[in-house]
Amino acid sequence: MHSVVLENVSKRFGSTQAANHVSFDVQPGEIFGLLGPNGAGKTTIIRMMLDIMRPDNGRIQIFGGSMNEAKKDRIGYLPEERGLYADQKLMDIILYLASLKGMKKETAVSAAETYLKQLDLWQHRDKKMSALSRGMHQKAQFIVTILHNPDLIIVDEPFSGLDPVNTQLIKEM
Structure with missing residues (x-):
């Protein structure tokens, strides 16, 4: 089971496209990095992964499913x-x-x-x-x-x- 899966995740703030069809997966034990210039949407992607904000479309799975409180306790x-x-x-x-x-x-x-x-x-x-x-x-x-x-x-x-x-x-x- 993957630790993280993002499939075609997008987020827009007004006319600004913060994330555009982002897809990736992270295996347990894998080190994975989001790289990009300031304003590229890295923090927005992290906030969507943590369920701090919702994507406009796409799917995010953490430990095989949707985020919940028990899963949040497993995250630093x-x-x-x-x-x-x-x-x-x-x-x-x-x-x-x-x-x-x-x-x-x-x-x-x-x-x-x-x-x-x-x-x-x-x-x-x-x-x-x-x-x-x-x-x-x-x-x-x-x-x-x-x-x-x-x-x-x-x-x-x-x-x-x-x-x-x-x-x-x-x-x-």
Whole structure:
């Protein structure tokens, strides 16, 4: 069974054609990328895959069928827009978002500790997000994306705000 299947998916916003008969499939374990210039419709395609918006026509299947809440729990999504709660502490946010994905607290704490150390954020775990750099925010959001060990990871501009060293570190994970 494919992780993702898009068949002739199209989306228009007024006179702008954001996606035009897009078709592709992604096998489990496959790394797949959407490439194109700014405004080409990559984020729109991702949003349709995640059922954030509906296509005008075409068919999208995730894990063999239509999107539902159980399937959303199997996906790790790193959006293009950043938005972790600025007044909350890094570790608190990670644990809260892990709980929304159904993780037990002990498991989430252990995984968070591992990833925070791996991405050199451990010493910042008790700091508010507003005190962290853009690159640290990006690494924190990446942790939240992968913490629950999702079956499918969807990332939109994952290296935005990261220096070359941290970009390579994320790629290796």
